[in-house]
Amino acid sequence: LMVWLRRCTHYLFIVVVAVNSTLLTIDAGDYIFYTDWAWTSFTVFSISQTLMLAVGATYYLTFTGVPGTATYYGLIMTVYTWVAKGAWFALGYPYDFIVTPIWLPSAMLLDLAYWATKRNKHSLILFGGVLVGMSLPLFNMVNLITVADPLETAFKYPRPTLPPYMTPIEPQVGKFYNSPVALGAGAGAVLSVTFTALGCKLNTWTYRWMAA
Numbered sequence: 001l002m003v004w005l006r007r008c009t010h011y012l013f014i015v016v017v018a019v020n021s022t023l024l025t026i027d028a029g030d031y032i033f034y035t036d037w038a039w040t041s042f043t044v045f046s047i048s049q050t051l052m053l054a055v056g057a058t059y060y061l062t063f064t065g066v067p068g069t070a071t072y073y074g075l076i077m078t079v080y081t082w083v084a085k086g087a088w089f090a091l092g093y094p095y096d097f098i099v100t101p102i103w104l105p106s107a108m109l110l111d112l113a114y115w116a117t118k119r120n121k122h123s124l125i126l127f128g129g130v131l132v133g134m135s136l137p138l139f140n141m142v143n144l145i146t147v148a149d150p151l152e153t154a155f156k157y158p159r160p161t162l163p164p165y166m167t168p169i170e171p172q173v174g175k176f177y178n179s180p181v182a183l184g185a186g187a188g189a190v191l192s193v194t195f196t197a198l199g200c201k202l203n204t205w206t207y208r209w210m211a212a
Helices: 002-024 035-064 069-090 104-116 121-144 150-156 180-211
Strands: none
Touching (some): 035 121, 069 104, 104 121
């Protein structure tokens, strides 16, 4: 019975964590909709994406103890997000304007850190956390600069949920404007260690709950 309960709980938790991570970051690829504060929102969203990826993937990875599961978790989030982004496409936005956050390379680095240190949890937290935090903003900026004519497209297709008084009039220069990747990666490198540690702690709590 306990084996059955553990397996069911395991899959239930993974689905719940992955779905919620995706829901919380579903608009995190829409930096370009915030045309007047695009780079500032990019920095903030980089941290939110790092949080959801690091916590969920680390939880899943340490739960199974099998390197490769963080990448699988990142794949789940990616697929969920692509489905959700289909709504923007259905609203008439051009396909090359829809940005989906890139999580897979960072999740692969997390797996690599776990595998290379022979499944050492502390090394995973330190090395894996720093790698995820530093890499995610970089990959997402590469993703973002491939969007064709973002300003023109954003004004042509205003966001349906944006009230008229919030429609951008002219681009503003935010304080993060000069280096969104450096700021996102710098903050991520520090915060991701905490996020990864939280993922490990969630695993411990889950095991205690199931063993009770």
